[in-house]
Amino acid sequence: MKASDSRLQTASLEEIKRGYVEEGMAYSCICCGFTTEPGIVYPDEGVLYxxxxxxxxxxxxVHGSVFEYLLELDKSVTGLSDVQRGLLAQFYEGKKDAEVQQALGIGSASTIRNHRFVLKEKERQAKIFLALMELLKNKDLHAPATWVSPIMKQGHTIHQRSFEISEEERERVLRSYFPEGISGPMTTFHMQQKHKFIVLTEIAKRFEPRRQYTEKQVNTLLEKVHADYVEIRRYLVDYGLLERKEDGSQYWLGSAAEEQGNGRGDGKQPKGSSAKLTDNSAESLTMEQQVPEERAGKGEKSMNRRKELQEQAKEVKTEAGVYQIRNERNGKVYIDSTPNLKTINGQQFMLQMGSHLNRRLQAEWNEYGESAFTIEVLEVMKKDDNPYADPKDALAKCLESWFEKLEPYGDRGYHGEPKPSN
Structure with missing residues (x-):
C-alpha cells in the first residue's frame, strides 16, 4: 500500500473531496503525498500562493482534479463498473447525453439517461448506508470503521495464527528488509501483508512497555526506521501493536505486542498523568536533547526537498485537447477529448487490462493486439486569455469538429452512428 492509499483510507469525506489532509503542521495530497507547509510562500507562473x-x-x-484521481482507482475501491466509470468521466466534462453516447458507443441517448438515473439511485443508497454506519458506530463502539484496512483482524488485533510463519522465514524476511540489522533502517515499506506483519511486530520491539509516548516521540523513533514513518505509525495502531488516545496525544505499546510474542507491554494505558514517564525518562530526555541538532539537519533536507518539489510542479503543464486511438490494420479510429492530455496513457492501460469503456475498440484490440494500434494527439487547445471564455465548451466544440472531419462510424471507427437531429 502506498502512503497516498493510507491517507485516503483515514481521510474524512470532506478531506477526500478537497484532495488533501492536515498532518501536523503540513498539508498532504491524498493522491501522491506531496506536502505544503503554512508560512511558506509558493511561487507559480508569477503568482504567489x-x-x-x-x-x-x-x-x-499534476492530477488534473481529485475527481479524475478517484475515478482511476481500482473498481474494488470505488465499486464502479467500467461503464459507470466512463459515464462519470463524460458527465464530469459536461457532455450531453447524445455526446456521451457518441463517445462511448453504447445504446442511445435514452440509454444514457437511464444510466444517469441509476447513478443517482446509487448516490441515494450510499447516503443511507453512510448514515446507517454512523448510527451503528454511535450505538456500538465495536462497529467497523467507515473504511477498514484490508488486514486480517480479530477484534483489534492481528494474530500470528492468521499467517503460517516459521522462524526461518521470519529471519529471512527481516534480513531482506533490514540489511543493516534489525536495529537499523528499513529499505521499504511496500511489501505483501505477511511480510508487513513480520516487520511491524519487530518494529514494535523498539517501544518500551508501560511507557507513554507523545506523537512527536513516536515519530522520532520511527523516522530512524523509514522515512514514511506516518504510514508505519498508522499500521502499528491498525495492527494493535500500538494504542493511543482518541486525540493522538499519547501512545503506548498495545496488547497485540505481547500476543505476538514480543514480551512487551500489557496493552493497558499507563497510569498517571500524560506527562509522566517511566524510569527510562532520563533516556528520553537524552534523546530530546539530541533532537535540535537532528532537527537542523532534517530541516535543511526538508527545505531542499520542498524546493525540489516546487520546481517539479512548475514544470508540469497541463494541456487540454483531442486525441485518437487508431487501428493501423483497418484504419478505424476512436476519438475523444480530455482536459489533461497527460492522462491519455490511461486509455492504453485500460485496453491492456481489457477494461476499456468502448467495447468495439476493446474487442479489436484483443483481436489484433497492441502493436496494431497507435495513440496520437489530434489537436492541443490554445489557452484563451478571455476571462469569460468557457474552456469546457471550447473543448466540446473542438471534439465535435473532429467527429465531423473523421466520421468515425461503421467501417471508419468505433463510435455509434449519430442520431439524426429533429
Missing part, C-alpha cells in the same frame, strides 16, 4: 491554495494548484497540474 499560500500553502492551502498551492495545494490546489498542485492537484490541478
Amino acid at each position: 499560500d500553502a492551502v491554495r498551492y495545494m490546489g494548484v498542485h492537484i490541478e497540474k
